[in-house]
Amino acid sequence: xxxxxxxxxxxxxxxxxxxxxxxxxxxxxxxxxxxRDLAIFVIGCNTxxxxxxxxKLKVGQVRHLxxxxxxxxxxxxxxxxxxxxxxxxxxxxxxxLLKHLGEEAKDTDYLFQSRKSRGKLSTPTLNAMVKSxxxxxxxxxxAGSHTLRRTAGYQHRVQFNTDVPTLMxxxxxxxxxxxxxxxxxxxxxxxxxxxxxx
Numbered sequence: 001x002x003x004x005x006x007x008x009x010x011x012x013x014x015x016x017x018x019x020x021x022x023x024x025x026x027x028x029x030x031x032x033x034x035x036r037d038l039a040i041f042v043i044g045c046n047t048x049x050x051x052x053x054x055x056k057l058k059v060g061q062v063r064h065l066x067x068x069x070x071x072x073x074x075x076x077x078x079x080x081x082x083x084x085x086x087x088x089x090x091x092x093x094x095x096x097l098l099k100h101l102g103e104e105a106k107d108t109d110y111l112f113q114s115r116k117s118r119g120k121l122s123t124p125t126l127n128a129m130v131k132s133x134x135x136x137x138x139x140x141x142x143a144g145s146h147t148l149r150r151t152a153g154y155q156h157r158v159q160f161n162t163d164v165p166t167l168m169x170x171x172x173x174x175x176x177x178x179x180x181x182x183x184x185x186x187x188x189x190x191x192x193x194x195x196x197x198x
Contacts, residue, residue, distance in 0.1 A: 017154035035100040044148025051145035060107025
């Protein structure tokens with residue numbers, strides 16, 4: 001018997017961002033003793049990288065980075081280069097992960113290794129991990145690997161009031177409409193604008 005909750009063929013499924021800061025804190029707490037998983041979560045939420053680009057990071061790309069340095073990534077989907085400034089949160093989790101990997105970690109090793117093969121984690125595996133983290137803290141959203149990237153954009157827009165042109169650059173989007181649609185808050189912004197009396 002087919003799964004009644006399975007989406008219809010051809011339908012578009014959108015993952016959601018983590019909207020509440022308390023939920024972000026709870027996931028960090030949940031992952032506190034898992035250096036690899038904590039690093040994936042924190043780096044994903046702070047860099048807005050697509051999961052495919054996040055998972056192909058190598059040890060050598062981050063080993064010598066300090067706070068304020070730039071990490072250069074060539075996006076697989078767009079072919080564009082992206083420079084990401086390393087903040088304190090990213091620096092801290094990278095250092096903890098490198099310590100956990102040990103001195104034998106080579107520059108050519110993937111930063112986020114599969115526990116079984118020591119190769120890189122796959123996107124479906126990360127997808128399952130993010131779903132599991134959200135479930136473990138009882139967060140009911142449509143979660144997946146893309147949740148980390150969407151969380152970065154949502155939090156920048158809502159918590160830090162980062163302007164849309166800056167977010168366009170962070171996401172490597174070509175139009176503001178694409179960025180607003182991606183953040184999932186365009187409709188609310190338009191409604192709020194209509195409610196302002198002139």
